[in-house]
Amino acid sequence: MRSVLRQCDRHPAFGIDRFRMPWQGNDLSNPYPIDGARDALWRATAVAPVDCRPLDGDIDADVAIIGAGFTGLNAALVLAEAGTSVVVLEGADLGFGASGRSGGQVNLGLNLGPSALIARFGEGAGRRLIERLAGVPDEVFALIERHDLNCDPVQMGWVQGAASDGQRRLQENLARDYERHGVHFDVLDAAQVQRRSGAHGYKGGLFCATAGSLHPLSYTREMARVALGMGVQLFTHSPVTALEREGRHWRLSCAGASGGRVRAETVLVCTNAYTDDLVDGLKETVVPVRSLLMASEPLPMELRDRVMPGEVTFVDKRRLILYLRYDRDGRLCAGDHGPMRDGFRLEDYTAVKRRVVEVFPDLAGVRWDYHWGGRVAMTRSKLPFIQVVDDGLVAGMGYNGRGVGMGSIMGRILAEFVLGKPEGELDFPVSTPKPFAFHPFHRIGATVAIAWHGLMDRIEMRGNR
Numbered sequence: 001m002r003s004v005l006r007q008c009d010r011h012p013a014f015g016i017d018r019f020r021m022p023w024q025g026n027d028l029s030n031p032y033p034i035d036g037a038r039d040a041l042w043r044a045t046a047v048a049p050v051d052c053r054p055l056d057g058d059i060d061a062d063v064a065i066i067g068a069g070f071t072g073l074n075a076a077l078v079l080a081e082a083g084t085s086v087v088v089l090e091g092a093d094l095g096f097g098a099s100g101r102s103g104g105q106v107n108l109g110l111n112l113g114p115s116a117l118i119a120r121f122g123e124g125a126g127r128r129l130i131e132r133l134a135g136v137p138d139e140v141f142a143l144i145e146r147h148d149l150n151c152d153p154v155q156m157g158w159v160q161g162a163a164s165d166g167q168r169r170l171q172e173n174l175a176r177d178y179e180r181h182g183v184h185f186d187v188l189d190a191a192q193v194q195r196r197s198g199a200h201g202y203k204g205g206l207f208c209a210t211a212g213s214l215h216p217l218s219y220t221r222e223m224a225r226v227a228l229g230m231g232v233q234l235f236t237h238s239p240v241t242a243l244e245r246e247g248r249h250w251r252l253s254c255a256g257a258s259g260g261r262v263r264a265e266t267v268l269v270c271t272n273a274y275t276d277d278l279v280d281g282l283k284e285t286v287v288p289v290r291s292l293l294m295a296s297e298p299l300p301m302e303l304r305d306r307v308m309p310g311e312v313t314f315v316d317k318r319r320l321i322l323y324l325r326y327d328r329d330g331r332l333c334a335g336d337h338g339p340m341r342d343g344f345r346l347e348d349y350t351a352v353k354r355r356v357v358e359v360f361p362d363l364a365g366v367r368w369d370y371h372w373g374g375r376v377a378m379t380r381s382k383l384p385f386i387q388v389v390d391d392g393l394v395a396g397m398g399y400n401g402r403g404v405g406m407g408s409i410m411g412r413i414l415a416e417f418v419l420g421k422p423e424g425e426l427d428f429p430v431s432t433p434k435p436f437a438f439h440p441f442h443r444i445g446a447t448v449a450i451a452w453h454g455l456m457d458r459i460e461m462r463g464n465r
C-alpha cells in the first residue's frame with residue numbers, strides 16, 4: 001500500500017508554502033489589492049453564513065470529507081440522507097474555494113463531446129455518463145427546489161457564441177453528436193445569437209434551454225445549512241494537514257485554529273483547484289489556472305433588455321472564454337482568464353473590460369463595482385476524475401471550469417460509491433489521472449499556454465474578418 005501520510009502546513013489560507021519555487025512568488029501573503037475571495041460580489045449579497053467553528057478534540061465518523069465546496073457538501077447531503085455519519089473539514093471559511101467565488105453558471109456538458117467520451121470510456125460507461133450529463137442543470141435546480149435552498153436560481157438558458165466559422169462548425173458537429181444521444185441544443189446563426197443574447201460579432205452559436213445560474217456562495221451556505229440540519233458535522237478553519245492509516249481507519253489531523261482529529265473508515269478528498277500536498281501525487285494531477293470575475297453596477301431594465309435579455313447566460317467559444325450572467329439585482333458579472341496568482345490588481349481586468357464592450361457595445365461607460373477571482377482546476381484529460389487513491393481514500397475533482405453543475409453531481413456520485421454502488425455502475429468512471437509533467441513549474445507552463453491560446457484566438461479572429 002502506498003503511504004499517503006504527509007505533514008504539510010501550507011494550506012493556501014494559513015501559511016507559507018515552503019515548497020514553492022522562489023520564482024513562483026508567494027500568493028499567501030497576498031500583496032495585491034484585490035483578494036480573490038474577500039472581494040467577491042457574492043460575499044456582499046449572500047444569505048447569512050452558517051454557524052461553524054474549528055474542530056477541537058477527537059471525533060469518529062463513517063466518512064470524513066475534506067473540502068466544503070459544491071462537491072464535498074453535496075456528497076455530505078447524500079450520505080447523511082442515507083444515514084451515514086459524516087464529518088466535513090474545511091480549511092478556511094465556508095466558500096473559500098471556487099464554490100464561493102464562481103461565476104455560478106450551471107451548464108450542460110464537459111470539454112469532450114459524446115463521441116469522444118465514448119471513445120475514452122467505452123460504450124457502456126460513456127453512454128451512462130452522457131445520459132447523466134444531459135440532466136446536470138435539471139438535477140442541480142431540482143436539488144435546490146427539494147431542499148428549498150435560497151440561492152437565486154435562474155433557469156433561462158445559455159447562449160454560446162462562435163467567434164469564427166471554424167468554431168461555428170465545431171458547434172454544429174457537437175450539436176449533431178449530442179442529438180444522436182437525445183440531447184438537444186438549438187444551433188443559432190449570427191442573427192439569432194444577437195437576438196437571443198445581444199452579443200455582437202459572432203458567426204453563430206448554440207442555445208441550451210436547461211442551463212442557468214445561481215448565487216454560488218448562497219448555494220454553498222445553504223447546502224451547509226441543510227447538511228447541518230441532517231446531522232452532518234461541519235468544521236471550518238480546520239485544514240487537514242496529516243492523513244494516516246490506523247488499522248482499517250484513516251486518522252485526519254487538523255492544524256491552524258483547530259488541532260482536532262477525526263477517525264473515519266472512508267475519506268473523500270474534494271479540494272479541486274485548492275488541492276495541497278496532503279495526498280501524495282494528487283496536487284500534480286491538476287493545474288490551478290486563475291479566472292477573473294467582475295460585477296457591474298445594477299443595470300437599468302432597458303439596458304438589460306438589450307444585453308442578455310431574459311437573464312440568459314452567455315459564454316463564447318474562444319480558447320480563452322468570456323462568460324457573463326446577471327445577479328438578482330441586475331449586476332452583470334463578467335469573467336475571463338487571469339494572471340497566475342491568487343491576488344489581483346485592477347489593471348488585470350483591463351482586457352476583460354475591453355472584451356465585454358467589444359461584444360456588448362451598449363456597456364461602454366458602465367461602472368464595475370466588484371472585482372475578484374479564483375482558481376480553476378485543469379486536468380491533462382480536460383475531464384474531471386474520480387480516483388481511488390488507496391483503500392477508503394477517494395478523490396473527485398478536476399472540473400476544468402465546469403464545476404457548478406458537475407461538482408454538485410460529482411458529490412452525489414462519490415456518495416453513491418461510498419454507499420456501495422459498484423465501481424462499474426457509477427455514472428462517472430473511476431480512473432487514475434495522469435499527473436502533469438514538471439508540475440512545480442506549472443505557473444510558467446500555464447502562463448505560456450495562456451499566451452499561446454490568446455495568440456491563437458487573435459489569429460483566428462483576424463482570419464475571420
Ligand SMILES: Cc1cc2nc3c(=O)[nH]c(=O)nc-3n(C[C@H](O)[C@H](O)[C@H](O)COP(=O)(O)OP(=O)(O)OC[C@H]3O[C@@H](n4cnc5c(N)ncnc54)[C@H](O)[C@@H]3O)c2cc1C
Pocket residue numbers: 011066067068069070071072089090091092095096097098099100101102103104105106107238239240241270271272273274275276278291292293323335372373374375376397399400401402403404405406407
Ligand atoms: C472565478 C471562477 C469562476 C467560475 N465560474 C464557473 C461557472 O460559471 N460555472 C461552472 O460550472 N464552474 C465555474 N467555476 C468552477 C467551479 O466554481 C468549481 O469547479 C467548483 O466550485 C469546484 O467545487 P469543489 O467543491 O470541488 O471545490 P472548491 O469549491 O474549490 O472547494 C475546495 C475546498 O477545499 C478546501 N481545502 C483544500 N485543501 C484542504 C485541506 N487540506 N483541508 C481542508 N480543506 C481544504 C479549500 O479551502 C476549498 O474551500 C469557476 C471557478 C472560478 C474560480
